[in-house]
Structures are given as structure tokens and as C-alpha cells.
Amino acid sequence: MRCSGCEAPAVVDQPYRSAHLCEHHFRASVEERVRREMHRQIPRFGHGTIAVALSGGKDSSVALALTHRYFGRRPTVRVIALSVDEGIATYRPATLAAAERLTRAIGVEHRVVRASEEIRTTVDTTAAGLPGTVPCSFCGVWRRRLLNRAALDCGADALVVGFNLDDLAQTVLMNLVHGDLDRLVRMAPHRVRQPGLVPRIAPLAAVPEREVYLYARLAGLPFDHGECPHADRAARNLFREIVWQLEESQPGTRQALLRTHARLVDRWLRTEGEGAPGRCRVCGAPSAHPVCRACEFLAAAGTHPLAPEAS
Ligand code: SF4
Ligand SMILES: [Zn+2]
Ligand SMILES: [Zn+2]
Structure with missing residues (x-):
């Protein structure tokens, strides 16, 4: 199988876009997708x-x-x-x-x-x-x-x-x-x-x-x-x-x-x-519930170092 972008042998197929890529074009395509996501998710950082x-x-x-x-x-x-x-x-x-x-x-x-x-x-x-x-x-x-x-x-x-x-x-x-x-x-x-x-x-x-x-x-x-x-x-x-x-x-x-x-x-x-979740009443971290799951599991495990307010 040949690369969709050049004549080199393909190292990967991408059925979701009907393409095959050689190593050079594959690595470039991953780097470009990551660059775009980075730019989209934290623009102009x-x-x-x-x-x-x-x-x-x-x-x-x-x-x-x-x-x-x-x-x-x-x-x-x-x-x-x-x-x-x-x-x-x-x-x-x-x-x-x-x-x-x-x-x-x-x-x-x-x-x-x-x-x-x-x-x-x-x-x-x-x-x-x-x-x-x-x-x-x-x-x-x-x-x-x-x-x-x-x-x-x-x-x-x-x-x-x-x-x-x-x-x-x-x-x-x-x-x-x-x-x-x-x-x-x-x-x-x-x-x-x-x-x-x-x-x-x-x-x-x-x-x-x-x-x-x-x-x-x-x-x-x-x-x-x-x-x-x-x-x-x-x-x-x-x-x-x-x-x-x-x-x-x-x-x-x-x-x-x-x-x-x-x-x-x-x-x-x-x-x-956007709303805002409340805070865990035990550790103060953002939480959709009165006690966050981290604190719930810590209590179940018998250790509670995140709980200064509750002690
Ligand atoms: S227990 Fe293992 S598999 Fe599960 S979340 Fe932790 S590291 Fe991942
Ligand atoms: Zn190629
Ligand atoms: Zn908590």
C-alpha cells in the first residue's frame, strides 16, 4: 500500500478518512492534529x-x-x-x-x-x-x-x-x-x-x-x-x-x-x-455533591487527611 500523499510505503491506514500514510506524512499529520487542538483548546497561549x-x-x-x-x-x-x-x-x-x-x-x-x-x-x-x-x-x-x-x-x-x-x-x-x-x-x-x-x-x-x-x-x-x-x-x-x-x-x-x-x-x-458546582463541605474542592467522591472514598478507606473542617 502506498501513501496517499506521496509514493512511499504506507505505515498506517486511516479508514475514517479513507487514507494511507507513510511514516513522514503520518508523523506530520499527528503533529498537525495536536497543534490544532492545542490552539483550539487554549488559543493564543x-x-x-x-x-x-x-x-x-x-x-x-x-x-x-x-x-x-x-x-x-x-x-x-x-x-x-x-x-x-x-x-x-x-x-x-x-x-x-x-x-x-x-x-x-x-x-x-x-x-x-x-x-x-x-x-x-x-x-x-x-x-x-x-x-x-x-x-x-x-x-x-x-x-x-x-x-x-x-x-x-x-x-x-x-x-x-x-x-x-x-x-x-x-x-x-x-x-x-x-x-x-x-x-x-x-x-x-x-x-x-x-x-x-x-x-x-x-x-x-x-x-x-x-x-x-x-x-x-x-x-x-x-x-x-x-x-x-x-x-x-x-x-x-x-x-x-x-x-x-x-x-x-x-x-x-x-x-x-x-x-x-x-x-x-x-x-x-x-x-x-456555565453555572458553578458547589464546594465539598469536607475538603473545599469543587464538587457537584455536598461531599466530593475523593473524600467519600477516603472516609471508606479509613483515612481522612483532606478533612480539616470536619475534624
Ligand atoms: S486502578 Fe489501575 S487501571 Fe484503574 S484507574 Fe488506577 S491505574 Fe488505571
Ligand atoms: Zn507520504
Ligand atoms: Zn472533598
């Missing part, structure tokens, strides 16, 4: 701090490398990588080592936030103590909280997350199926600024997961291939399978889900306005 959530996996490694490529030459923009060590012994140390290799290779400051220090528990410990609960439910909310706090601490104006097109399409479908309009409107990339929350942007939003993987390989980025031992219990797995099957039979489904999401948010903002 030329001064300040961009934090990048870096797990050490392929998605966040590509997000960091391309954020650095995009902003690296601007002396007025500081890029900093933030990692969370949730305490998953058979998985996280290897990903953190990969994150360290990448940040050293490209010369980006790297900070690691540890759940064992910040919330005095780990995902492994809590998973053992709450065997009926899917670990991703507390792991995800704690990680978001620790990342937001770390981003606030370093004065970040935006927090880059490595969500790719597949991730975002799955999240849209999950929120639609659950009828959770509030989450649908407030999911990343953030269109609504929420007090106390560093806006999360998703520059890989237009790049499918397998293209992110291929880009990471072709670019020679160090990333970890391991899988979390708790991943097979994630609720998202069903939606991953459904979106994948839909995309196989109807190429372009993922982009259609994201367009649907954008239109729903437009309409919501026109009729409902």
Missing part, C-alpha cells in the same frame, strides 16, 4: 505554565513530547511534568521510571506526587480493604485530585492530559448511557472554567489510540507497555469494546461521538449557562 499529567504510558508520553515540541522554544512558557504514584506495586514503579527517562531526555522538570504521603493510603492498600469496590473508582478520583493540587501548586494555567480520541469517545458514551449530563458538560477538555480546578486540556483528542501508539514507537519515545493489575475490572472496558466494534463497522463513529458532545455542550451552555 503565549505566557505562563503548562503542566502535563505524565503516567509513563504511551498517551501521556506523546502528550508531553508534543506539548514540549509546541511550547519548548517559547521562553515565556514553562512546561512541567506531573506524575502520581498511587501505590500500585506491580505496575507504577516501571511507568514512573519511563516517565523519568522521557523527562530527562527532553529536559523537562518532573515532579512526582505520592498518594502514600498526600492522602496516607495507596490504591493497593485500599483495594485490599474494600474488596467489593472496583479500584479504578477511587484511584481515578484520587489521581485527578492529586494532579489538580500539584498543578495548582506549580501555578499551572492548564493541565494537559493524554486522553486520545478513543478515550474521549468512550467517556462521552459512558456519560450518555448513565444519563450524567453534569459530567458530560464538565468532562475534559474543559470548556467551562471551574473555580479551584486547573482547566484540563486534551491535545490528543483527534488522534486514535493506535495512532498514538504508532507515533510513540516511530518517535522512539521511552514509555512503559505494562498494564495495571486492576485494569480488567474497569467499567470502561465494556465501552472500549462497544466503541471499537462501532468504529470497525462504521468508521468515523468516534469523531461523531465527539461532535455530538460538542453540540450538546454548546446547547447546554446557551440554555443553562
